[in-house]
Amino acid sequence: MAKITYIEWNGTRHEVEVRPGMTVMEGARDNGVPGIEADCGGACACSTCHVYVAPEWVDRLPPRDPMESDMLDFAWQPDPVRSRLTCQLKVGPELDGLVVQIPERQI
Template sequence: MAKITYIEHGGTEHVVEVANGLTVMEGARDNNIPGIEADCGGACACSTCHVYVDPAWVEKLPGKDDMEEDMLDFAYEPDPARSRLTCQLKVTDALDGLIVQMPEKQI
């Protein structure tokens, strides 16, 4: 179980516990966190679960694969260093304390 902080674009924070094995996107969906739409349901076929990872966490996460890189091209204002798709981030104990911030909108 990992405690993850989701920060809405306007600054509202949601701190929730997410079970290991789920994705960061599923944690948002299951806890009704606004700002992560997840239109494709986690298939890495859209960019509507895009977030900006807190700078302190960027190097701690597994790298992006080619499919995630391609989908981030369609995200709203992607940041080459901090943008991630939450459907591609599998929750483990190592993600305890992760902080992600939602963009202004999802496209």
């Protein structure tokens, strides 16, 4: 299991254990972490699972593929370096300790 920390825009922290093979989005969904909506169910067809990764994790994650980069154009206040879609991040031992911040959504 990998420990992932999700930080809501208001500072509320959720530290959860996520099984290898799942995505960071599925870990949030299955553990009731609010703010990661995942409207498309993880098909990389929306940007509602957008987060900012902690600065120390930017270079430790696999690079974005072109589809993820395109979808991030639709995210709320994307950051050119730290924004990721959690549906595209597969959990494995290398993500143990990952910290992500969930942006405030405009409704």
